[in-house]
Amino acid sequence: xxxxxxxxxxxxxxxxxxxxxxxxxxxxxxxxxxxxxxxxxxxxxxxxxxxxxxxxxxxxxxxxxxxxxxxxxxxxxxxxxxxxxxxxxxxxxxxxxxxxxxxxxxxxxxxxxxxxxxxxxxxxxxxxxxxxxxxxxxxxxxxxxxxxxxxxxxxxxxxxxxxxxxxxxxxxxxxxxxxxxxxxxxxxxxxxxxxxxxxxxxxxxxxxxxxxxxxxxxxxxxxxxxxxxxxxxxxxxxxxxxxxxxxxxxxxxxxxxxxxxxxxxxxxxxxxxxxxxxxxxxxxxxxxxxx
Amino acid sequence: xxxxxxxxxxxxxxxxxxxxxxxxxxxxxxxxxxxxxxxxxxxxxxxxxxxxxxxxxxxxxxxxxxxxxxxxxxxxxxxxxxxxxxxxxxxxxxxxxxxxxxxxxxxxxxxxxxxxxxxxxxxxxxxxxxxxxxxxxxxxxxxxxxxxxxxxxxxxxxxxxxxxxxxxxxxxxxxxxxxxxxxxxxxxxxxxxxxxxxxxxxxxxxxxxxxxxxxxxxxxxxxxxxxxxxxxxxxxxxxxxxxxxxxxxxxxxxxxxxxxxxxxxxxxxxxxxxxxxxxxxxxxxxxxxxx
Numbered sequence: 001x002x003x004x005x006x007x008x009x010x011x012x013x014x015x016x017x018x019x020x021x022x023x024x025x026x027x028x029x030x031x032x033x034x035x036x037x038x039x040x041x042x043x044x045x046x047x048x049x050x051x052x053x054x055x056x057x058x059x060x061x062x063x064x065x066x067x068x069x070x071x072x073x074x075x076x077x078x079x080x081x082x083x084x085x086x087x088x089x090x091x092x093x094x095x096x097x098x099x100x101x102x103x104x105x106x107x108x109x110x111x112x113x114x115x116x117x118x119x120x121x122x123x124x125x126x127x128x129x130x131x132x133x134x135x136x137x138x139x140x141x142x143x144x145x146x147x148x149x150x151x152x153x154x155x156x157x158x159x160x161x162x163x164x165x166x167x168x169x170x171x172x173x174x175x176x177x178x179x180x181x182x183x184x185x186x187x188x189x190x191x192x193x194x195x196x197x198x199x200x201x202x203x204x205x206x207x208x209x210x211x212x213x214x215x216x217x218x219x220x221x222x223x224x225x226x227x228x229x230x231x232x233x234x235x236x237x238x239x240x241x242x243x244x245x246x247x248x249x250x251x252x253x254x255x256x257x258x259x260x261x262x263x264x265x266x267x268x269x270x271x272x273x274x275x276x277x278x279x280x281x282x283x284x285x286x287x288x289x290x291x
Numbered sequence: 292x293x294x295x296x297x298x299x300x301x302x303x304x305x306x307x308x309x310x311x312x313x314x315x316x317x318x319x320x321x322x323x324x325x326x327x328x329x330x331x332x333x334x335x336x337x338x339x340x341x342x343x344x345x346x347x348x349x350x351x352x353x354x355x356x357x358x359x360x361x362x363x364x365x366x367x368x369x370x371x372x373x374x375x376x377x378x379x380x381x382x383x384x385x386x387x388x389x390x391x392x393x394x395x396x397x398x399x400x401x402x403x404x405x406x407x408x409x410x411x412x413x414x415x416x417x418x419x420x421x422x423x424x425x426x427x428x429x430x431x432x433x434x435x436x437x438x439x440x441x442x443x444x445x446x447x448x449x450x451x452x453x454x455x456x457x458x459x460x461x462x463x464x465x466x467x468x469x470x471x472x473x474x475x476x477x478x479x480x481x482x483x484x485x486x487x488x489x490x491x492x493x494x495x496x497x498x499x500x501x502x503x504x505x506x507x508x509x510x511x512x513x514x515x516x517x518x519x520x521x522x523x524x525x526x527x528x529x530x531x532x533x534x535x536x537x538x539x540x541x542x543x544x545x546x547x548x549x550x551x552x553x554x555x556x557x558x559x560x561x562x563x564x565x566x567x568x569x570x571x572x573x574x575x576x577x578x579x580x581x582x
Contacts, residue, residue: 056344056445152494154347154485194445203443
């Protein structure tokens with residue numbers, strides 16, 4: 001009996017585990033992708049509150065029990081090895097600007113993992129609508145451009161001083177409403193854009209950076225003639241919150257653009273619902289902890 | 292048999308209905324108070340999404356079926372008469388700068404009412420902790436100062452271009468953490484502050500207005516020597532969203548500071564839970580409508 005063929009998502013996770021895939025996961029599987037943040041257990045209640053208060057940039061999908069690096073969102077996955085690259089923070093300071101390949105040694109019994117929705121999850125839908133994000137068309141494909149805005153997060157417990165991070169995709173001005181409509185239903189994947197156009201960039205406090213092509217994370221992709229920048233909430237936001245709040249101890253995360261690829265179909269509303277139901281059970285099971 | 296004595300909340304609602312109470316509801320009952328917004332039915336889905344995306348300034352407590360002005364949060368209450376004063380907007384423009392006493396004629400069969408949490412709900416808790424808000428100590432008591440910030444809301448459907456409105460209470464700098472702790476558990480009443488101190492006022496883009504005592508809503512109350520301003524999300528935010536989005540048709544709301552006073556005890560966690568459960572049922576029952 002031959003083994004069941006692997007899905008694109010599973011193949012990708014295994015390639016990450018073997019360190020043969022170490023770059024962006026954009027458009028590599030038609031499933032929900034997720035940001036990862038791993039915190040000392042004592043910060044878990046504050047972080048859950050931060051997500052509840054800022055659901056557009058921090059839409060929480062899953063919380064692991066302490067010391068556990070698995071999730072029902074992907075059978076057999078190991079969150080310590082199955083992402084392309086990771087960041088390590090100590091006392092709020094990034095240790096490895098170019099990322100590391102796994103976090104097996106750093107993820108202790110006192111660490112809790114959080115999976116947060118990612119805008120890569122709606123890129124297949126944009127592509128199918130004839131609106132492929134330009135960073136996916138570059139050869140080689142680039143990581144989506146990301147900017148640190150001046151829009152303050154609503155603080156929660158130890159998490160103070162954070163700001164919203166956004167991803168940017170350029171589209172013809174006349175198609176922005178279509179782009180809004182397509183991404184709106186991906187509510188746990190940042191949903192519809194938070195701003196668009198140059199006026200929108202001004203409101204986010206990043207017009208100068210965008211005009212100059214100066215990304216804070218990811219890689220720059222040109223805004224062409226007749227196009228405007230469109231901005232979505234971004235799951236790198238919690239990493240900035242960790243840095244701004246100078247969280248003590250070891251914090252782990254994905255490397256921007258190098259996401260966790262789940263088995264939950266991104267296009268399937270029932271799939272999204274199952275995530276939400278799993279999450280609701282998780283809320284009951286994983287509550288508690290100390291701040 | 293003598294009739295059951297009325298609670299402070301019920302007495303207050305009846306005084307509003309009789310137009311004998313027409314001012315601020317701050318500290319007048321130890322129950323949850325709520326902001327009111329009444330929209331043409333076609334805008335309901337966008338508004339629910341706006342609340343879901345901006346839960347700190349717009350924590351949704353209850354949605355009425357179309358044309359219905361009652362709520363299980365207060366037995367026998369009529370949302371068209373039982374608030375001290377109301378605002379009326381036509382095509383996004385405020386019609387009555389000083390407010391009107393009821394909205395019986397304006398609330399049509401095609402209107403849906405939304406109740407949104409209010410920071411007045413945690414003022415009794417602050418008072419009991421020896422931290423009474425200064426606006427409640429003024430003689431006569433004033434409405435809490437409110438400011439329109441430059442922090443953009445996350446847009447949703449027809450609601451674009453909105454900004455967060457905040458309420459302000461001054462406290463000694465050394466007691467801000469205590470104030471944060473007390474209000475944090477009132478999650479559906481804006482929860483912990485969104486900013487504090489003069490640096491916080493800068494982040495909200497309102498330092499100049501606060502230093503000059505120039506409120507956008509409510510009445511000014513001095514920030515004293517050794518005190519700092521503390522800011523919370525405010526349920527006047529949806530009214531600014533209605534104006535900025537130039538929503539067509541007739542929109543109704545409470546007058547800032549003149550809230551709906553419910554029967555749900557503000558201090559009772561079980562009471563809050565019951566609100567949330569009622570809301571969850573309401574989500575299932577009241578979904579739908581057109582945008």
